[in-house]
Structure formats: C-alpha cells, structure tokens
Amino acid sequence: MKVTIKSDSPFRIRTDLLAGFVFEGDRSISSDSHPPPEAVKKALRGPLRDFRGRPGETMIAYGADGSRPQRILLVGLGKKKGFRPKDFRAAAGTLVRKARDLSARTVGAICPTARDTEALARAFAEGMHLGSYRFDPYKTGANGKKPVAPRTATLFLPGRKGARQAASAARLGEVVATSANLARDLGNTPSNDATPTYLARTAQGIARKRKLSCRVMNEAEMKRLRMGALLGVARGSREKPRFIILEHRGKRAAAETIVLVGKGITFDSGGISLKPPLKMEDMKFDMCGGAAVLAILDAVGQLGLKNHIVGLVPCTENLPGGSAQKPGDVVRTLSGKTIEVINTDAEGRLILADALAYAKRYRPAAVIDLATLTGACIIALGHHAGALMGTDDSLNRALLGAGERTGERIWQLPIWPEYKKQIESVVADVKNTGGRPAGSITAALFLKEFIGDYPWAHLDIAGVAWTEMTSPIQDKGATGFGVRLVVDYLLDREAK
Ligand code: BES
Numbered sequence: 451m452k453v454t455i456k457s458d459s460p461f462r463i464r465t466d467l468l469a470g471f472v473f474e475g476d477r478s479i480s481s482d483s484h485p486p487p488e489a490v491k492k493a494l495r496g497p498l499r500d501f502r503g504r505p506g507e508t509m510i511a512y513g514a515d516g517s518r519p520q521r522i523l524l525v526g527l528g529k530k531k532g533f534r535p536k537d538f539r540a541a542a543g544t545l546v547r548k549a550r551d552l553s554a555r556t557v558g559a560i561c562p563t564a565r566d567t568e569a570l571a572r573a574f575a576e577g578m579h580l581g582s583y584r585f586d587p588y589k590t591g592a593n594g595k596k597p598v599a600p601r602t603a604t605l606f607l608p609g610r611k612g613a614r615q616a617a618s619a620a621r622l623g624e625v626v627a628t629s630a631n632l633a634r635d636l637g638n639t640p641s642n643d644a645t646p647t648y649l650a651r652t653a654q655g656i657a658r659k660r661k662l663s664c665r666v667m668n669e670a671e672m673k674r675l676r677m678g679a680l681l682g683v684a685r686g687s688r689e690k691p692r693f694i695i696l697e698h699r700g701k702r703a704a705a706e707t708i709v710l711v712g713k714g715i716t717f718d719s720g721g722i723s724l725k726p727p728l729k730m731e732d733m734k735f736d737m738c739g740g741a742a743v744l745a746i747l748d749a750v751g752q753l754g755l756k757n758h759i760v761g762l763v764p765c766t767e768n769l770p771g772g773s774a775q776k777p778g779d780v781v782r783t784l785s786g787k788t789i790e791v792i793n794t795d796a797e798g799r800l801i802l803a804d805a806l807a808y809a810k811r812y813r814p815a816a817v818i819d820l821a822t823l824t825g826a827c828i829i830a831l832g833h834h835a836g837a838l839m840g841t842d843d844s845l846n847r848a849l850l851g852a853g854e855r856t857g858e859r860i861w862q863l864p865i866w867p868e869y870k871k872q873i874e875s876v877v878a879d880v881k882n883t884g885g886r887p888a889g890s891i892t893a894a895l896f897l898k899e900f901i902g903d904y905p906w907a908h909l910d911i912a913g914v915a916w917t918e919m920t921s922p923i924q925d926k927g928a929t930g931f932g933v934r935l936v937v938d939y940l941l942d943r944e945a946k
C-alpha cells in the first residue's frame with residue numbers, strides 16, 4: 451500500500467472507496483473545504499441521519515448509478531473537543547480494515563480539519579499501515595485467502611497550504627509503521643523458525659536493503675570476548691547463539707553515537723528453572739525487544755538520520771538441555787564482573803549484561819535497551835505502559851515525551867540504591883534475582899551493574915510487546931512496541 455497526499459477535490463477522483471470522517475453529534479462529513487456536490491449530499495442525507503460519529507463506527511452510503519464516488523464510507527471520529535492525531539490514527543485503522551473487507555483497491559479520505567495537517571497526515575499513514583497488518587504466512591488453503599489491503603490510500607487536504615510538509619509527514623508515518631510491522635512479523639514468527647540464526651539473517655537483509663553495516667558474532671567470537679553470561683544461557687539449547695551488530699553511519703560530521711540494545715531470547719522456557727506450561731507458548735515473543743531494535747534500524751536507514759545509530763541484539767534460546775547452566779552456577783561476564791545464577795529463568799538480564807558492557811566500545815552519547823524482562827512489570831503497569839528506568843534525567847524526560855507523542859506510553863520507576871541489597875550475592879559480585887518485591891526495579895539495578903559511564907535508559911516492555919486485545923490498529927499478537935517511540939526520540943534528538 452502506498453499513501454499519498456493530495457489537495458484537489460476528493461469528489462472528482464475515481465476511487466473504489468471514499469471515506470468521510472464525522473465528529474460525534476455532527477450531521478455532516480467534517481472538512482474545512484471541498485464542499486460535496488449535490489449528488490453526494492443527497493446520497494448521504496439518509497445515512498447521516500442515523501450516523502452518530504462514535505469512534506470505530508462506520509456506515510456505507512451508495513451514490514446513484516454512474517455518479518462519483520460510488521461508495522462513501524462514513525467513519526466516526528468521536529468528540530470534536532479533545533480530538534488528537536491518535537484518534538485519527540485509529541480512524542484510519544478502522545477505514546483500512548473496512549476497505550480490505552470491501553476489497554477496495556484504491557481508497558481516498560477527506561482530511562477532517564485544516565489544523566495540524568502535518569500530524570494528521572502522519573497519523574493517517576500510520577493508521578493505514580498498522581491497521582492493515584495481518585500475520586498469516588502459516589495459514590494454508592482457504593484459511594490463508596483473506597482480502598488484501600488497498601494498493602493506494604490518498605488523504606485529501608483542505609488546500610495546498612502545508613501540503614509539502616504533510617507529504618513528508620505521511621512518508622515518515624509510512625516508514626515507522628511499516629518498520630513496526632516488520633517487528634510484529636519477527637515477534638509473531640514461531641520460535642522453530644525465528645531462531646537466533648534467522649534473526650541474524652534478517653538483520654543482514656535489513657542491512658542490504660537500507661545500506662547499513664551488519665556484523666554477526668558466532669559462539670567462537672563470544673568465547674574469545676568472554677561473554678560468559680550470554681554463553682551460559684545458550685548452553686541449554688542446540689540452537690546456536692548469535693550477537694547481532696547492525697549499524698547506521700550518520701551523515702553528520704559531529705555525529706553522536708546512540709546504541710540500542712534489544713533482548714533476543716527467541717524462546718524462553720525458563721531453562722532448568724522451568725516455567726509452568728500455562729502460556730509458555732507466548733515466550734516466542736521474548737525476542738520482541740530485539741525485533742524492535744532491528745526494526746528501528748530499518749526505519750533509521752530509510753529516514754537517513756544524521757547520527758550514528760548502533761543496534762546490538764544478543765540472541766539465544768533459553769532451554770533446559772543436558773549441558774544447561776544450573777541454579778548456583780557462576781558466570782563471568784564481558785565486563786569482568788561475575789554473576790551467581792540463582793534462577794535460570796532470569797536469563798534476559800544475563801544476555802543484556804554482556805551486550806551493555808559491549809556497548810562501551812562505541813563511547814555512546816546514550817544507550818537505550820528494550821526487553822521483555824520481567825513478569826513483575828505486568829503486575830506493576832499492566833498492559834498499557836512499558837516501564838522506564840534510567841540513569842539520566844534528560845534522557846528519561848525525552849523518552850517519556852516520545853512516549854506521549856506516539857501513544858507508546860512508558861512510566862518511570864525508581865532505581866534507588868536501597869533496592870540493591872536484594873541482588874547481593876554471597877559467592878559472586880551480584881546475583882541474577884532479587885526476590886519478589888520490586889522485581890522490575892531489581893532487574894534494572896542488575897543491568898546497571900554492567901553499563902559504562904554513558905547515559906542509559908532501560909525499557910521493560912513485558913506488558914506491551916504483545917497483546918490479546920484488538921484495536922483498529924492492532925491485531926492479537928506482537929505489537930511492535932518501541933519502534934515508533936524510539937524512532938520519534940531519535941528524530942527529536944537530532945532536531946535539537
Ligand atoms: N521473559 C521473562 C519475563 C516475562 C514473563 C515477560 C511473562 C512477559 C511475560 C523473563 O525472562 C523471566 O522469566 N523473568 C522472570 C524473572 C524472575 C525469575 C526473577 C519473571 O519475571 O518471573
């Protein structure tokens with residue numbers, strides 16, 4: 451699907467489906483210009499009597515034979531007061547799903563207001579792509595034969611003013627949403643296919659397509675570097691671990707380096723500290739942080755950012771094989787610090803320990819990690835926000851701002867030193883679990899042991915990386931959480 455922006459009249463164009471948006475209580479299509487011709491007004495008279503303009507509400511009106519457009523879709527926007535781009539993103543999601551059901555190949559949409567057209571254009575493009583996302587490569591025969599998304603989607607602006615800016619905003623929306631969809635694909639792909647090797651190949655594919663550089667470390671190289679924590683987790687599986695380095699070299703001479711680290715556990719059984727069977731299948735999603743990092747680099751490459759952005763994704767399965775690490779084992783990390791492995795199910799922090807220590811060599815201006823790290827995060831925040839913990843106030847604030855702007859919301863938890871007592875070990879420098887209280891905080895404090903002197907933020911996305919609820923822009927399954935958030939942060943950072 452290609453999203454375009456136009457400012458001529460939507461009523462003179464041939465399109466399979468034209469959407470008009472309606473605010474709650476209004477009895478007309480919202481638009482700051484482009485008055486509909488008589489024939490359209492007539493076709494809409496009846497439907498608009500019954501249409502209430504609620505979010506998610508739709509109704510189709512048909513024009514008289516031969517009149518144009520043939521099909522008009524009314525889409526509810528909700529209340530006019532407090533209307534935000536996110537509401538338009540959702541409305542676009544509703545529109546694209548309806549268009550798909552109707553097998554419309556071309557879709558037009560009338561921009562509801564002349565204000566904020568840049569943000570609306572971006573929201574439209576995001577909503578169209580996020581809403582049309584579907585994961586069906588494993589469906590066969592009739593199960594796989596679902597109507598496809600439209601070929602083109604055009605947003606008709608009220609006038610020429612700001613059309614150029616709106617077009618580039620739409621392009622940005624397309625890039626971040628299609629990259630988020632890539633992260634969703636990786637997350638949804640079952641672990642028998644989405645192995646560490648598969649993620650590494652995917653990263654190399656992204657590098658080729660977006661002209662990034664990619665290096666994949668194998669087990670021998672990890673051994674040479676003494677990444678004992680990552681190797682310790684990998685011991686339980688037959689599947690080979692991989693350490694992915696995907697790098698965008700910025701154009702700016704005085705480029706800053708930002709390192710992104712993503713947890714790439716392609717399946718988390720818990721290891722010897724085996725998880726109970728209920729919902730264990732969801733642990734194929736335990737690489738969603740890593741998937742987000744690969745997808746962010748995919749977007750960064752397309753947007754041609756000026757800064758130097760590095761993605762690090764340590765990848766392995768966490769299985770209880772015959773040579774698996776065991777509770778009580780001590781591993782030595784790349785940083786030199788030792789860890790007592792109390793619980794093999796606290797494996798994410800182990801592989802991140804080596805990756806965060808590896809990040810030091812880039813002398814980064816900031817490091818952000820994304821990880822489905824703790825079940826405790828779901829207890830704390832549920833499924834409506836990720837947890838943010840970090841060492842740098844301005845980095846924290848910038849990320850919180852990006853979360854608000856994109857709707858990928860995060861909420862800060864403290865990492866006060868008082869909690870550190872919980873991860874003190876008798877035999878090693880630190881232990882990998884801190885007991886039940888404040889499980890997300892002690893996990894973050896554990897990670898903090900392995901960072902350099904760079905500003906660091908940790909995003910625990912355990913509650914938001916996948917979902918069982920659906921919305922106009924979200925099917926059941928992986929969400930791609932973090933992609934829109936971090937890309938927005940990176941853009942904001944270089945605009946300053
Ligand atoms: N991947 C899990 C965390 C998780 C659980 C994310 C459920 C999303 C849903 C992580 O590796 C894990 O198992 N964490 C343990 C840590 C504990 C053993 C200290 C947890 O949260 O129970």
Ligand code: MN
Pocket residue numbers: 718720768794795796797798
């Ligand atoms: Mn685990």
Ligand code: ZN
Pocket residue numbers: 715718736795797798822823
């Ligand atoms: Zn895990």
